[in-house]
Amino acid sequence: MDSDRVRKLEARCIEEQPPACMATCPLHVDMRAILEKVKKGDFSGAFALYARMVPFPGIVGHICDHPCEATCRRQEAGGAIRIAAVERALVEESYATLRRTAQRQSKPKRVAVVGAGLAGLTAAFDLAMKGHRITVLEADAHPLERLYHDYDEDILPRSVIAAEIGALQTLGVEIRVRSRVAGGPGPLGLDTLIDDFDAVLLALGPGVARNFSSTVRLTDNGRIDIDPNSRATSHPKVFGGGFHGALGEVYSPIGSIRDGRRAAGSIDRFLQGASLTAKRDDADGEASCLYVNTAAQEAVPPVEPVDTAAGYTLEEAKAEAARCFPCHCQECVKACVFLAHYKTYPKRAVREIHNNLSIIMGNRKANRMIDSCSLCGLCETVCPTDLAMGDVCLEARREMVDSGHMPASHHDFALRDMEDSRSARAAFARHEPGRERSARVFFPGCQLTASAPGHVERVYAHLRDRLEGGVGLMVDCCGAPAHWSGRTALHTEVVDHLRQTWKEMGEPEIVTACATCLTMLRTHLSEAPVRSLWPLLAEIGWPEGTDARAAGKTLAIHDPCTGRHEREVHVAVRDLAARLGASVREISSAELTTCCGFGGLVSFANPDVANATVDARAAERPEDYLTYCAMCRDNFARRGKRSAHLLDLAFPPEDGADPAARPDPGFSGRRDNRARLKIRLLRNLWGEDMSDPESVWNVHIPDDVRADMERKLILVDEVTAVIADAETTGRKLKDRKTGHLIATLRSGPVTTWVEYENTETGALVHKAYGHRMNVEAKS
Template sequence: MKADTVREMLPVIEDCMGDAPPYCHTACPMHTDVKGYVNLIAEGKYKEAIQTIRQKLFLPKSLGRVCAHPCEEHCKRNEVGNAMSIASLKRFAADNYDDEFDWDVTREPDRPEKIAVIGSGPAGAQAALDLRRQGYSVTVYEKHPVVGGMLYVGIPSYRLPREIINAEYSLLHRMGIKIKLATEVGKDIPFQEIVDTYDGVVIAIGAHKGFKLPVNGKDLPGAIQAVDFLREVSLTGTYKGFGKRITVIGGGNVALDSARTAVRLGAEKVHLVCLEKDIKEMFAHDWEVREALEEGVILHNSWGTEAIKGDDKVEQIILKKCIQVFDPKGRFNPAYDEGCQEIVETDMVIFAIGQGVDSDFATSVEVGRGGRFVVDEKTLQTNIRKVFACGDGTGISLMAVEAMAEGRIAAESLHRYLNLKDMRIQRDHERGYRTNLETSIPADDTNPERVNTRKLDIATRMRSFTEVDLGFSEEQAVEEASRCLQCECRLCVKECLMLQEFSPDCPKKYFKDALIAGEVDPVVPYSCNMCGTCTLVCPKDFKLQDAFMNMRKEMVMNNGGKSPMKGHKVIDMHQLLSFSRLFNTSRPARNGTNQPTAPTGGGK
């Protein structure tokens, strides 16, 4: 193609938004086709919806309940109201139409290399699955007697029923992945033995190490860590030495999980103390705070901990008023009014102020703050070449779906490492990223209200671990899915019959393919009627007609001055006759071109 033609095509190839994924898609670290499955639900194609979801996620039921859904945070509907209830729609499709007999259990032929994955949480499980699909022999080491990591021992069953975790994790067994439960690396088997035995290692142990505030009384019996409390309740259904008056310190989701779990264990009073001044500033989901308040949790905003008092066990906690959480530079730097204090009578204090990584077992792997493994952020490789780390243990991921994305990244890196391939190229969009799509809310949009899922009644949920969120009914799911704006550009395609026929995806793809091929079917540029409608509707003002016209000119030039279209031969004959002495009123000019003859009029 000539330079003029390419010059007209390049801006479209580089900046056309026709193939730009929607905001929800790129915000999802696993790049789930949100728009696709939501639209399928709206159309009543539920089976197709769960099949679309499972192309990326092996935990659709679990994530439909506990995902922090960054997709919803980036939903276009946030600009005018409430985001789509994407996670609940995923759950609807999975709960009602997922069939284990439809699960993809295909894999590449078995390879000789053996891989060890330490930890069976979302990150470790995803890494194990991806590596097994590549044909590797994979063994998972899990120190707990159950699979799932924090999904099982950190999230209460009233949010995520255990039978759902077990059912979805059965895919690992069906894929031929070996899982060694109740096997703690560093205790039951040395870490170095694993490094020496296996061709590759993925560390995905999560962040199961709790912290306590450095205050007087923190070591009294009854002052415990939230991760230990939630784990014991998850595994046994109770907590040894549980009191009747409970105080939880912290304002995040773990704190709320601890407080609501205490309610279900029969606590008479549950206090939740946090530095943040209101619900909006708390790190926990606002819906979970509201549900905790409904269940009787007493919220103490803008309070910090001065000390814990008691003779041989916890008896009371002294609070002090917090007047600042972050300093003017945005750094976490609480300030207190030491003269304003409050005493709360309590039998147990649960610290839910953050978690670290128990990485002492991996003595040869470099670790940083909080025991987190130091990794190359792009490849997740540690200082030991064949050892990779992912999930909460790296400090990069903050939610389950991010941990799964890291598991996938670690698996891909290890696969490349074992096959002597470059681990860094073509890896820019493996996590969540920003799309280049730019759309507006349609002028005729009525901004329908977000549909809320059904909830278990308050009295029932306070006395049991029965699941609180009951999900959508079919009618609710279709109504909510119908709110989706189906964000995309492709305005030119929607307006142009020619593009619909020859470039239904978007002009960017057509021009890109044409540039690679170096030629085009003349039917396409000759089908453009040069109306300019594409330019009128294009947010980038691309003039597709100019590119198509340059294609025509180049084709005519390469065809001896004649149209390349077979149907244009009659036009060529018409032009030949039109300029002959028999049929026109022109006479040849001196240079051979046609020169029209016109009367000069009278005169001297």
């Protein structure tokens, strides 16, 4: 994952884009953060943030023309936040706490500012804070003269203006009033200022400036010709600003301050010998691309102050600030347990993943995070820019595998389970009994054969009964675990094997019951015609006598995440459930379904995230769940959520047991189910000589120990192998206190320990534990 790709991915995540109010504000004041503090009652903290961006908080807090309110997203749900009113309450409460200290420079530069309006004094403030020596020259009798004329005392108290001027002078700014600057070389001539100072700012306001025509270039209407971005004039030491309000524009205090700030930024760059334009992010009024789901917000009207003249009280300001959402995108974080668990969002996660992959020496702390994504695609579905964290995590897994940095403990069990499902013990392919060619082949998938092998037999019989041209059976794995774990070579090997088998069977249409198999086969075995079982069943109907088997049942339907965009399948499944008499409730739209915790092999790499994922989904509706993915059903059952597979409704237990109460068979049970299904089918349908496997060793595992083994991903076969090896070779220890035997056996990266005792009926297991890791010997 190279740096260019990382930057492109980061750019697609809009979470760090400014909210609309901040983007619109000429000073880019972070009102989102300020309102967060106000609603918590932290007025001093909020004021500190405010004063960090606003040069004259006392003045601005009273007369800000608040262009931010026009773009506030809260206006779409009750009315815009009254930001100006909150600012005023904030300033009146905390202005007395204002403390500022300018930087110190060993060789400060001298800057002359002509004009003591808001633009000129803002430039003076910014440059003084950077340690420069500033002299302000004003023609009128007072600095900020316009404010005295434009605002009454009850709107902008004169004491506030005086306090702000005093604070500016405390920073070392010298203000000379009744000092009108003229053109030419006189005592207060522009040429003299150029000679005496390192830089000059002409913050003259909207009037013409013909007196300066001998020194700087003017426009046709007699104003100084100023570059709109850098504020540079034709003279290298002279800059211009303060023209806001000219040419018929409405005067804006906050706009004037922005003019002065832009000019100050250019002057500081000039004094440092830096470029006036490079890497500047100071554009005004640009719309924010931050996505905010305002439709999800309740409409709440603005808080009305009891005393409109006095403005908000502190409590009223807190209540108004509490109306702020605040604006964030985080649609993926809201939808994804994985991102929420790691308290991250795509832009940050992409950078963390890239840094993790770039480590040469040291701990790779993000390995587990990378392997905790279910690859379900929900983030991409809800993301306004279609950023898929699953693709990023899968790419990172492949890189980890290729570089030898994939922990064995994360995926070894899942890959061994895939190996078992593909082995001669479970996998096979046959044409329909009595036929040498098949128009179709039923591919149930390794999870349905493991979870409910009886359903596979019944569906296969039904397909043979209803379809012409022969229906073969192909019991195998689509290779999803290899793909999800980033083992590209292994996945290619699986697909090549499936392709060869499919060709040997005459290239029939593949009918699969599994949403994951449907996606994997269509993507990686694209030359083969592949369709889902469910639309096919909707065409041919259920077997006779099944129409009312689910009558009276109300279930909430969960769609598997790997089929979130399979609209034809969604419609067919709901139709099939209705034909069985079931009443179906939606949990969410099928496109917004979540993972059950199995996708991406999360349950093996990070059980906490997997369990939180399935638990969150299970809690969304009180009804029993209906699904058509075997792994989804078993994961719900494993976590105690009553759930039924669609085939459970069509083929309920003959003993009348509740289909929604069918337990999760567990990993050992799943392996046994696959093996027994192969034996049963080959013997009963194809007449092949098959015998049931017999164990030489009688091993008894209590239910609590079996549940603990399931949690630790320890198989019954592994425990049996340990005991068999110990009893055959004598490699075992005896605990004198309990009399129990302790033995261990290593197979590849798996080391299993078993504590047991021999009884008259066989070995009784008391405890099992183990670990998975690759052990390397270094010379």
